[in-house]
Amino acid sequence: MISIEEIKKQIPNCLAGTNFANLGKRYEGKVRDNYTTVDGKRIIVITDRLSAFDRVICLIPFKGQVLNQMAKFWFEQTKDIIENHVIEYPDANVIIGRECKPLPVEMVVRGYITGVTSTSAWYNYEKGVRNFCGNVLPEGLKKNQKLPVPIITPSTKAEHGGHDESVSRDQIIERGLLTAERYDTLASACLKLYQRGVEIAAKQGIIFVDTKYEFGISPEGKIVLIDEIHTPDSSRFWFADEYEKRFAAGEEQKKIDKEYLREWLAERGFRGEGEIPAIPEDIKAETARRYIEAYELITGQKFDAQVEPVLPRVEKVLLNI
Ligand SMILES: Nc1ncnc2c1ncn2[C@@H]1O[C@H](COP(=O)(O)OP(=O)(O)OP(=O)(O)O)[C@@H](O)[C@H]1O
Ligand SMILES: [Mg+2]
Numbered sequence: 001m002i003s004i005e006e007i008k009k010q011i012p013n014c015l016a017g018t019n020f021a022n023l024g025k026r027y028e029g030k031v032r033d034n035y036t037t038v039d040g041k042r043i044i045v046i047t048d049r050l051s052a053f054d055r056v057i058c059l060i061p062f063k064g065q066v067l068n069q070m071a072k073f074w075f076e077q078t079k080d081i082i083e084n085h086v087i088e089y090p091d092a093n094v095i096i097g098r099e100c101k102p103l104p105v106e107m108v109v110r111g112y113i114t115g116v117t118s119t120s121a122w123y124n125y126e127k128g129v130r131n132f133c134g135n136v137l138p139e140g141l142k143k144n145q146k147l148p149v150p151i152i153t154p155s156t157k158a159e160h161g162g163h164d165e166s167v168s169r170d171q172i173i174e175r176g177l178l179t180a181e182r183y184d185t186l187a188s189a190c191l192k193l194y195q196r197g198v199e200i201a202a203k204q205g206i207i208f209v210d211t212k213y214e215f216g217i218s219p220e221g222k223i224v225l226i227d228e229i230h231t232p233d234s235s236r237f238w239f240a241d242e243y244e245k246r247f248a249a250g251e252e253q254k255k256i257d258k259e260y261l262r263e264w265l266a267e268r269g270f271r272g273e274g275e276i277p278a279i280p281e282d283i284k285a286e287t288a289r290r291y292i293e294a295y296e297l298i299t300g301q302k303f304d305a306q307v308e309p310v311l312p313r314v315e316k317v318l319l320n321i
Contacts, residue, residue, distance in 0.1 A: 002305040007285045010061035014048040015093060015310035030056050042099045052262045053272030058279045062305055065092040066291040067231045073299045074230040078196050082189045084225040091317040093310060100216025100224050104157050104177050107186055109194040110210040111150045113141050119166050134168030144247055150194055152187055185223060186215055197230050204297055207243055209236035232257040232294060256294040261287045
């Protein structure tokens with residue numbers, strides 16, 4: 001794997017963002033810059049921005065490439081289950097998909113009961129909730145326990161900057177967000193996608209804990225998987241070899257995600273409010289190393305790290321699109 005020294009050299013080369021005037025209508029998410037072209041394509045540039053506590057915290061070298069290539073791995077591993085929006089990957093940090101009409105719910109699938117935020121299954125269970133988004137949960141579950149069967153806990157898609165709301169199948173249908181038939185099609189696809197993720201991750205010694213999917217309707221009227229799939233920004237992964245021991249001892253699980261930086265921030269009293277603490281280079285490089293390690297572990301492939309400025313490379317590729 002690339003050394004910490006090499007990773008540090010990439011810090012000044014990080015991709016902060018893009019602002020292409022001629023690509024199409026621009027929409028900036030916390031991590032990705034999206035462009036909708038006039039000919040029905042969605043160009044998504046995955047930047048090196050890291051978000052935590054609903055804020056953009058800093059730039060992490062190679063993070064955009066890790067996320068994009070991990071999504072690529074999973075799109076390819078799941079395309080027999082459901083069609084996805086992908087047209088091509090013209091650069092390590094770019095994916096071009098077909099522009100679809102997004103469906104207004106995010107489909108969250110959980111195999112374990114965990115989490116700390118107010119929308120998480122464990123937070124609600126601990127407060128006494130036994131029917132979570134229409135799923136009846138048994139008594140006596142402990143934090144991080146495997147659920148008897150994976151559950152779907154959909155959430156509505158909040159407008160830019162708003163907070164998502166957890167809902168049940170019945171609420172989705174009552175509110176007219178989806179028809180019952182369409183919900184059931186999505187639910188069945190989600191469970192198959194999650195199951196595929198569980199199987200592939202297990203072979204690599206990883207527990208695929210939970211994730212979320214977004215779907216859209218293609219111009220021909222088909223349901224298509226859009227956005228991204230099974231990356232550390234949308235999913236939780238734990239190391240399988242430590243699971244039982246830690247679970248029995250009531251300890252936290254060893255995680256593959258942005259937890260490292262979140263904990264570093266939390267130790268300094270930052271939980272999303274006020275000024276973001278300055279992040280030292282060592283912490284950025286270690287965060288990057290963990291992302292790269294996760295990529296190599298999950299995909300079983302070596303990460304191709306080029307120490308070079310990302311923006312000019314992306315610019316060159318997209319100028320010829
Ligand atoms: N092929 C596609 N067609 C239409 N919309 C898409 C497609 N792929 C992704 N999207 C949508 O584009 C939006 C991309 O936003 P993005 O994820 O960059 O930011 P966000 O979801 O608003 O905020 P966050 O940064 O918190 O994720 C999402 O709503 C996603 O559902
Ligand atoms: Mg998003």
